[in-house]
Amino acid sequence: MLGLKIQTPAIESVQRAKLSDYITKIIRDRYLLLMLLPGLVYFILFKYWPMYGIVISFEDYNLFKGISGSPWVGLQNFIEFFQSPDAFKLIRNTFLISFYNLIFGFPAPILLAIAFNEFIGKYTKRITQSITFLPHFISTVVIAGLVVNFLSPETGIVNKWLHDFFGVSPINFMMDPKYFRSIYVSMNIWKDIGWGSIIYLAALTGINGELYEAAKIDGANRFRQTWHITLPGILPTVVIMLILQLGHLMEVGAETIILLYNPSTYDTSDILSTFVYRRGLVGTDYSFAAAVDLFNSLVGIVLIFLANRLSRKLTEHSLW
Amino acid sequence: MRIRMGWDDIAFKTCSIIIVWVVVIATLYPFLYVFSSSISNPVAVLQNKVWLWPVGFSTEAYKELLSYPPIKVGYENTLFYTIVGTAMNITLSSLMAYSLSRKNLIFRNFFILVVTFTLLFSGGLIPTYLVVKNVGLINTRWSLIIPTLISAWNLFLLKTFFENIPKELEEAAVMDGCSDLQTFYRIIVPLSMPAITTITLFYAVGHWNSYFNALIYLNDPNLFPIQIFLRDIVIGSQSTAAVDTVTSVNSSIMTESLKYTTIMIVSIPIILVYPFIQRHFVNGIMIGSVKG
Numbered sequence: 001m002l003g004l005k006i007q008t009p010a011i012e013s014v015q016r017a018k019l020s021d022y023i024t025k026i027i028r029d030r031y032l033l034l035m036l037l038p039g040l041v042y043f044i045l046f047k048y049w050p051m052y053g054i055v056i057s058f059e060d061y062n063l064f065k066g067i068s069g070s071p072w073v074g075l076q077n078f079i080e081f082f083q084s085p086d087a088f089k090l091i092r093n094t095f096l097i098s099f100y101n102l103i104f105g106f107p108a109p110i111l112l113a114i115a116f117n118e119f120i121g122k123y124t125k126r127i128t129q130s131i132t133f134l135p136h137f138i139s140t141v142v143i144a145g146l147v148v149n150f151l152s153p154e155t156g157i158v159n160k161w162l163h164d165f166f167g168v169s170p171i172n173f174m175m176d177p178k179y180f181r182s183i184y185v186s187m188n189i190w191k192d193i194g195w196g197s198i199i200y201l202a203a204l205t206g207i208n209g210e211l212y213e214a215a216k217i218d219g220a221n222r223f224r225q226t227w228h229i230t231l232p233g234i235l236p237t238v239v240i241m242l243i244l245q246l247g248h249l250m251e252v253g254a255e256t257i258i259l260l261y262n263p264s265t266y267d268t269s270d271i272l273s274t275f276v277y278r279r280g281l282v283g284t285d286y287s288f289a290a291a292v293d294l295f296n297s298l299v300g301i302v303l304i305f306l307a308n309r310l311s312r313k314l315t316e317h318s319l320w
Numbered sequence: 321m322r323i324r325m326g327w328d329d330i331a332f333k334t335c336s337i338i339i340v341w342v343v344v345i346a347t348l349y350p351f352l353y354v355f356s357s358s359i360s361n362p363v364a365v366l367q368n369k370v371w372l373w374p375v376g377f378s379t380e381a382y383k384e385l386l387s388y389p390p391i392k393v394g395y396e397n398t399l400f401y402t403i404v405g406t407a408m409n410i411t412l413s414s415l416m417a418y419s420l421s422r423k424n425l426i427f428r429n430f431f432i433l434v435v436t437f438t439l440l441f442s443g444g445l446i447p448t449y450l451v452v453k454n455v456g457l458i459n460t461r462w463s464l465i466i467p468t469l470i471s472a473w474n475l476f477l478l479k480t481f482f483e484n485i486p487k488e489l490e491e492a493a494v495m496d497g498c499s500d501l502q503t504f505y506r507i508i509v510p511l512s513m514p515a516i517t518t519i520t521l522f523y524a525v526g527h528w529n530s531y532f533n534a535l536i537y538l539n540d541p542n543l544f545p546i547q548i549f550l551r552d553i554v555i556g557s558q559s560t561a562a563v564d565t566v567t568s569v570n571s572s573i574m575t576e577s578l579k580y581t582t583i584m585i586v587s588i589p590i591i592l593v594y595p596f597i598q599r600h601f602v603n604g605i606m607i608g609s610v611k612g
Contacts, residue, residue: 026426029424032419035418036431038415040416042470046467048438048443049447049451050444050447051441053447054444056446056450111339112339112340115336115340117336119337128341133601135347137529138529138590139550139587141551141555142554142586146354149580155365155366190346193343221326222333223328255532277536280446281445286450290444293446294444296444
């Protein structure tokens, strides 16, 4: 055995040692690998196989011919999409809904967290906080249902109040494109303001209490304390959260929108993902829809990379 | 040393208190309104007389709704998806998370990369749908369970938690002759109950509330979860007949009350368990932020 090893070239013996090292490790970790296996199969089957399926956006996909049998059309689906009048509208709507969501939805939880911080009573604080987290766990269908019913022109409480207090005649909110974005953004704020505040509350508890004491002695009132101590204290968290959200600017899920929109509000409510859903799953135009979806994902990835670079430049933190 | 509060401090405090209470009231009001409407006299609901407290009292809408077969079917389906789905979610997630939490696992970095990449990029709606179709899950119960078996996010939360368990405990178990599997269920699982509970609840709430996968993967009303019926009754839909059936079975007097009643029976389980479990959810966020 020893003699054999000396005779073989050095590289080969290193390779062999490495290989046998791997085999020993695989045998050593056999149970760990077994525990990992079902999960790994899941990720390959339901996450990586669909990634391969993206190929259909460059094909004229036919369900019966399959991915390999369908004819290749190159960029035709993309060209068709960008030449269609829908393209501009869909991109604009996706961006605007997300943008309004960001500028109104982002500061709301920060404001709430700072307000919570003024609460001294332990139980009041805990109970009020718990209440504000609740909507995060209520299903989208229920929340969208509440919105639709509250805004209904016949029986909605909002129209009732508008009529009783201001004498306004019933407004059909869900049918008018000009209200859609406001409704969607308000709904999101209502749903996530409490849940979103948790992370800032955690950041607030990390601020050294002595800073406030010192500021008080120097005669700073609460507003100045908030401006000079609280905000700088939570700034790193704020920057990270902002950058994460910027990265997801073009990702608006179809799930909520399809519950709220209808053809009469498509002018403002139809976005890339809802279009993909309608065209692909309702209309079974798989290739075209997959192409639009791929475009949406690519924009998303570019944004995430940009946001990450920005984060690395501005702060010490980045996603990778 | 005590410093007197100036008027501006009082103003600040008042603003804060107002903000918090406005948010709390805005959060609670819709729930109270729905509850009141669901137990009010259906005629009062239809005439828009309810705005805060119940007007009259009637459980007619509940009786009507619960005697309506699809609601029972939907509720049972949702229970099935939630229980079976969550059990499979948490089992596979914690097994995989433990394996990945072991620093000396062979090819560990590669496996972690495989999972991380899916957070960044996905095949998208259409290719995923086609895979589910190709493996023959369309219009079966498993289509709501298998395509969402593991959430990479929850997986990493568990992994982080397992990594923070002192290594000495595992080493001691190995000394005593435990295999990796035995170490996992004898040592790691009992020590990680808070994290496992949290993630289980995340998965369970997700199943209870999910409707989109049912919408795209199922056509058979006998397999629909309750959320689909809820959508049809409350929001109305172009595709299914549930809403027509409900409204034609009852005189139109009940229509409005039925909507609120349906919202109640779908949300009650969540609202009832919420006070007991919300602590765990907040813990969940904290586990995640330990790393970041």
